[in-house]
Amino acid sequence: MADRSLTYVRTEMAEALPPPKSTTGISAWMRENLFSSPANSLLTIVGLALIIWLAIPIWNFLVADAVFSDPEGLRGEACRFEGVGACWIFIQARFSFFIYGFYPPEEIWRINLMFLIGVILMIPLLAPRAPFTRTAAVLFFLVFPFVAFFLMAGGILSLESVPTNRWGGLTLTLIISLIGIIVSMPVGILLALGRQSRLPVIKGFCIAFIELWRAVPLITVLFMASVMFPLFTPQGMQPDVLLRAIIGICLFESAYMAEVVRGGLQAIPRGQSEASFALGLSKPKTVALITLPQALKHVIPGIVNTFIALFKDTSLVSIIGIFELLNTVRAASSDIAWQFPTDAVTGYIFAGFVFWLFCFGMSRYSIYMENRLHTGHRR
């Protein structure tokens, strides 16, 4: 029975046919994503028109009409003609000013050394599975700030002293944001824990502090720091202008950080701390070993968002006359030697691009970390 061959039935599988043309390739993709309905086609056309309308002037400004080289050393003169686009030689010529501000040129190696140490310490902190994470964290958060300060300010070990009014550019933007994050993290955690406290005075104090700073715009805090701090310090002691701004920013950011951390603490189920008490851990140990690590992991996106906001907010110190990146760009474009029709716009595009690069990089890194720390008990 079994060996009887049924000649009218195939003995082997037929070769699979290729999928119909209409479902593969670029045309099918376009039909599905761009022209699936009349309304959708209309949207596509509007979108294309928008892209063309925006892209051509942008391309012209950035590339076609832009000035890329200055062989004759004309400086601003080279870009002073009708219909000029971006003047990249301006950025090229003032690049070190944008990065280092008014820092004495012969001392710039100190800034570079500081950046180098910072980057070396950050690699183990940011890269997954890198060795020495704990050592690097201690060095970065506790030792590096002091090393960086003495490198920048000088005055010891035969380093020439550089006053803070000569600090500037991207360096200063990074310094302010790093100090902001290093100070606001622990203060924010303390405030968040205080806000959850059962002791009414501590809780009230923390709520008042957080809500006061969160309610007012940063610019009023900076104005306050610049006009009121001299009034509230002992006579004859004039706090440094940069220090005033940094204190203002730290107060402001700690309040935001506290709210982010509180969000994380509230997301931890009560069972976690109850279990910890049942195991005999004391209250501080429960917080430090059980609830806080989980809470912080929960709010990594929130912390990074706060940091991105802080990084963008550092541009506001330019309003009280500190030369961070945006202000150096503005100062450079009002330089007489670099007067040309697009000086301000070229500078703004450069500054905007630098800010964008840092913020976008941080947000992508946060998404990556979020996925990596996603250890399976996400709700």
Next chain:
Amino acid sequence: MADVSEKRSGKTARSSIDPSLFYNPTARGIAYQALLLIGVALLFWWLQSNAAANMAAQGRNTGFGFLNSTAGFNISFTLFPFDRNSTYGEVYLAGILNTLLVAAVGIVLATIVGFILGVARLSPNFLIRKLAMVYVEVARNVPLLLQLLCWYFVLLNAMPPVAQSYGGVEVGEAGLVVLNQRGLYMPRLMTDGRFIALLISIVVAVVIAVWFRRRQVKAMMAEGTRKPVLLPMLGIILIIPIVAYFVFQVPVAFNLPVRQGFNYAGGFVVPPEFTALVAGLVFYTAAFIGEIVRAGIQAVNYGQVEAAAALGLKDGDRLRLVIIPQAMRIIVPPLTSQYLNLTKNSSLGAAIAFPELVNVFMGTAINQSGRAVEIVALTMAVYLTFSLVTSLFMNWYNSRVALVER
């Protein structure tokens, strides 16, 4: 036996440092709080004594009496008549009103743009989706201050000079809407006290319309049949003010901008600073609102849509009665905080010389009067009030829409 004696000696050793008080949580709590109170009190006392000494040394006065004295400077854009003889109190009021105006216009526009963006981010159309994404990533990752400076620069430089204004007219003639470097000129409504009656009639009409809708919805619930809602509502809102207009004989005339040589006079002028500030705030905040809207819509379970369809709800009703109310519960809290952010960010108008609260009061008025502490406190009080009002609204809203959990 040795074991027991060791335990005992341990106990006596511990009792020597008074366990009853040192390990008593209540006593510890009181001690911590007392320490904090003393610390804060000392800090304030130190700050206050420094301030008193500094002010005595500089011979400065304190107190809020300066609000009634003449400010002696002018403000380029105010919502009420203002000149050099106005008082600091009026400066304060002008600043608050300008801030509120920017916030109100900005919030309305940012909400519209933001909702369009949020929907565009979820569009089935690849191109629209990606365009919205590029917009969001650019607008969110560049400092607002930089964006404002760009907008201001572009508005000052891309706008034509007076002679080539958009919608411009010959010398001596009156234009309708005129746009040039000096600003946007619009007709200004000229009317008198009877206009108030018209405004009141509009409010009355809206109240009646809302009451009518409630009644109709209740009837629909009770009887289970559809009743007209939208058209009668529109009718009520239109007819009552029109009747009021004719009954009270409300005078309505417009003051048009007239070209006088090198400038336009009359009409309502929106300065370029205002336009730049609103444009920058809207462009920036809309990106955040777009993300909030996208997240809110995505958070509504698709099963809800299917269930609504299974119950036989029409397309529009499905959106209006099932998806939007649930998405709104997620959207509204962050949306309100974006509104508050927009209001706070309007203080950046100081950087482009728009006369809002921080610029005129914390900037010019501090320099003129020297009353730093009072002015900083008054300015912060305004923003604190905004924030408190917002959080009161949020609490009310949250309690209204909170999920009823079983």
